[in-house]
Amino acid sequence: MSEHEYVPKSKAAKWFNDRLPLLTLGAHLTDYPTPKNLNYWWTFGGILTFCLITQIVTGIVLAMHYVAHADLAFASVEHIMRDVNYGWLIRYIHSNGASMFFLAVYIHIFRSLFYGSYKSPREVIWIIGLMIYLLMMAAAFMGYVLPWGQMSFWGATVITNLFSAIPLVGDSITTWLWGAYSVDNPTLNRFFSLHYLIPFLILGLVVLHIWALHIPGNNNPVGIDIKKPSKDTVPFHPYITIKDAFALLVFMIIFAGFVFFTPNVLGHSDNYIPANPLVTPAHIVPEWYLLPFYAILRSVPDKLGGVILMFSAIFILFVLPWLDTSKVRSAVFRPIYRQFFWILVIDVLMLGYVGAMPAEGIYLVLARVGTIYYFLHFIVVMPVVGYLEKTDPIPMSISEPVLTGGAEPSLARKGNDKV
Amino acid sequence: MIKSNIKLLVLSFLLLISFRPIHSAEMVDPIKVDWSFKGLTGTFDRASLQRGFQVYKEVCASCHSMQYLSYRNLGEPGGPEFSEQEVKAIAASFEIEDGPDSQGEMFTRPGKPSDKFKSPYPNVQAATAANGGAYPPDMSVLVKARKGGANYIYSVLVGYEDPPPGVTLDDGVYYNKYMAGNKIKMPNNLMDGLVEYADGTESTVDQMAKDVTTFLAWAAEPELEERHKTGVKVIIYLVLLTILVYLSMKKIWSRIDSEV
Numbered sequence: 001m002s003e004h005e006y007v008p009k010s011k012a013a014k015w016f017n018d019r020l021p022l023l024t025l026g027a028h029l030t031d032y033p034t035p036k037n038l039n040y041w042w043t044f045g046g047i048l049t050f051c052l053i054t055q056i057v058t059g060i061v062l063a064m065h066y067v068a069h070a071d072l073a074f075a076s077v078e079h080i081m082r083d084v085n086y087g088w089l090i091r092y093i094h095s096n097g098a099s100m101f102f103l104a105v106y107i108h109i110f111r112s113l114f115y116g117s118y119k120s121p122r123e124v125i126w127i128i129g130l131m132i133y134l135l136m137m138a139a140a141f142m143g144y145v146l147p148w149g150q151m152s153f154w155g156a157t158v159i160t161n162l163f164s165a166i167p168l169v170g171d172s173i174t175t176w177l178w179g180a181y182s183v184d185n186p187t188l189n190r191f192f193s194l195h196y197l198i199p200f201l202i203l204g205l206v207v208l209h210i211w212a213l214h215i216p217g218n219n220n221p222v223g224i225d226i227k228k229p230s231k232d233t234v235p236f237h238p239y240i241t242i243k244d245a246f247a248l249l250v251f252m253i254i255f256a257g258f259v260f261f262t263p264n265v266l267g268h269s270d271n272y273i274p275a276n277p278l279v280t281p282a283h284i285v286p287e288w289y290l291l292p293f294y295a296i297l298r299s300v301p302d303k304l305g306g307v308i309l310m311f312s313a314i315f316i317l318f319v320l321p322w323l324d325t326s327k328v329r330s331a332v333f334r335p336i337y338r339q340f341f342w343i344l345v346i347d348v349l350m351l352g353y354v355g356a357m358p359a360e361g362i363y364l365v366l367a368r369v370g371t372i373y374y375f376l377h378f379i380v381v382m383p384v385v386g387y388l389e390k391t392d393p394i395p396m397s398i399s400e401p402v403l404t405g406g407a408e409p410s411l412a413r414k415g416n417d418k419v
Numbered sequence: 420m421i422k423s424n425i426k427l428l429v430l431s432f433l434l435l436i437s438f439r440p441i442h443s444a445e446m447v448d449p450i451k452v453d454w455s456f457k458g459l460t461g462t463f464d465r466a467s468l469q470r471g472f473q474v475y476k477e478v479c480a481s482c483h484s485m486q487y488l489s490y491r492n493l494g495e496p497g498g499p500e501f502s503e504q505e506v507k508a509i510a511a512s513f514e515i516e517d518g519p520d521s522q523g524e525m526f527t528r529p530g531k532p533s534d535k536f537k538s539p540y541p542n543v544q545a546a547t548a549a550n551g552g553a554y555p556p557d558m559s560v561l562v563k564a565r566k567g568g569a570n571y572i573y574s575v576l577v578g579y580e581d582p583p584p585g586v587t588l589d590d591g592v593y594y595n596k597y598m599a600g601n602k603i604k605m606p607n608n609l610m611d612g613l614v615e616y617a618d619g620t621e622s623t624v625d626q627m628a629k630d631v632t633t634f635l636a637w638a639a640e641p642e643l644e645e646r647h648k649t650g651v652k653v654i655i656y657l658v659l660l661t662i663l664v665y666l667s668m669k670k671i672w673s674r675i676d677s678e679v
Contacts, residue, residue: 239672260653273564
């Protein structure tokens with residue numbers, strides 16, 4: 001944060017800034033030198049901030065009308081939909097907002113995987129990001145329970161029952177989580193409490209995530225270290241702010257399309273049936289963004305094994321910076337890894353697909369193949385490819401490839417027309 | 420660049436939507452009806468909503484509750500839009516339990532527009548017991564609570580058939596080709612001419628099924644018309660703003676030698 005010293009113009013501002021350097025912080029954020037070659041995959045950080053704020057604001061309003069009680073929750077949601085002014089809009093923004101949040105976070109994570117943003121010196125940014133992602137999943141899961149429909153109830157039953165797989169103390173832990181001997185009113189109450197808490201924890205982690213980002217500065221599509229500030233960078237404002245604003249607006253158009261024209265397509269119709277502990281739905285499925293992990297869970301015949309594997313699928317990402325042995329960050333210059341990256345994308349999409357299907361026949365086979373590949377990618381492919389791969393020549397600076405144009409064939413690959 | 424990114428975004432959304440869970444394979448796909456409320460600017464057919472309410476009131480309401488609706492909803496914009504007098508008269512035709520009064524006694528009085536729709540049974544258990552062990556579901560959000568939505572509800576209403584050979588049915592169970600498992604405990608209540616429509620429309624089974632389904636679709640999504648109208652405005656606004664911001668971005672980035 002030492003590009004240049006910021007000196008407030010007025011005496012009053014200087015007095016305040018000497019005591020709490022908020023103006024220095026503002027100046028830092030405005031001037032923050034950002035690589036000028038960031039493509040649109042880099043706009044999802046800003047989009048995610050928008051998603052978080054949207055969820056918090058709509059959530060606070062919903063909480064003013066929602067009643068966290070097993071007998072009243074479903075009716076209070078209908079009350080919001082029918083009697084609260086624009087309640088339907090606020091609720092649909094909140095419920096679709098969760099899906100949009102996850103869509104954006106998955107793009108953000110895969111962007112990081114493609115361009116090696118998790119690698120040194122950005123490991124801590126990556127780990128904080130994963131903690132945010134974990135909290136997001138917890139918040140989304142508990143939020144889905146609150147309307148107290150059939151999928152709420154049975155989803156909560158399935159997920160909380162996972163903890164009963166823990167040897168010896170599993171059942172006690174599950175009872176403790178429920179606050180009862182089954183998913184019931186105490187469960188709903190505590191889920192509401194935690195659902196309200198978690199977004200603020202996420203907000204705190206987002207501050208740390210951005211702070212950690214501002215120490216080394218942004219990675220970029222070329223993946224090289226750049227001098228800051230230099231002719232390779234632009235000040236964050238107005239260059240990046242306007243670009244983020246444009247991308248955010250495109251994102252909002254799609255968001256609005258869901259909210260206004262097909263607000264229930266990402267949900268499950270069974271969740272408009274009030275929770276009934278005596279009737280189990282034919283297929284209990286989580287929301288789409290949890291399906292790949294659901295597929296991994298169900299691919300193992302043993303319950304404890306499935307739970308361990310499912311959690312490992314997330315926790316393996318925490319050690320990714322040390323599993324990747326490549327010295328080159330960006331997959332643009334990694335011809336072999338780049339192909340494995342896309343195979344991983346397809347693998348995760350396939351796991352999501354089979355997660356929505358019954359765990360039988362071909363779907364079970366696909367789930368198992370997909371699960372094995374998922375782990376092979378991180379445990380075997382990442383270290384081995386990074387070690388053996390012959391990478392393409394890397395430019396010395398961001399400006400260089402722009403100046404040399406198409407002379408270097410490796411720089412003109414698809415999806416990176418700005419390199 | 421922008422174009423290919425947008426394409427990718429759209430593609431990811433299509434993928435999302437295709438991740439819909441499947442249902443049991445026994446039932447036939449519901450009939451596709453060209454509802455007036457489908458599509459980006461869909462609205463409800465006012466006359467059909469009013470007829471549908473009549474079918475609900477005279478046929479369905481003897482077993483099915485609609486506990487989340489109030490009589491006043493019948494007069495609100497985007498719904499059947501009965502006049503204020505009609506809504507008052509409809510509400511007043513029901514005896515609503517109120518109280519306790521100053522003596523601690525419950526009493527009944529004629530309904531008011533602010534009252535919720537009167538339920539036919541005091542509770543779920545009573546409804547279940549009176550209907551051969553099958554609870555007639557509350558219909559407030561029924562269209563949203565069934566895969567296939569309005570098409571499915573309509574299909575079940577017109578999907579009663581004699582069971583195919585080899586299928587035996589218990590007493591009080593009926594064969595319906597659109598129902599999951601093909602067995603339904605609701606008898607086929609619709610027959611031609613059952614309801615005498617106030618507007619003189621011929622009350623065929625198909626007409627009544629369509630009208631009452633339209634009514635139920637509105638009941639599940641009373642905000643639909645406003646949602647569609649607002650949505651069109653919001654999208655137009657966002658598109659215009661996006662164009663302006665895009666042009667500003669081009670202008671700002673033209674100051675340096677880098678492309679955006």
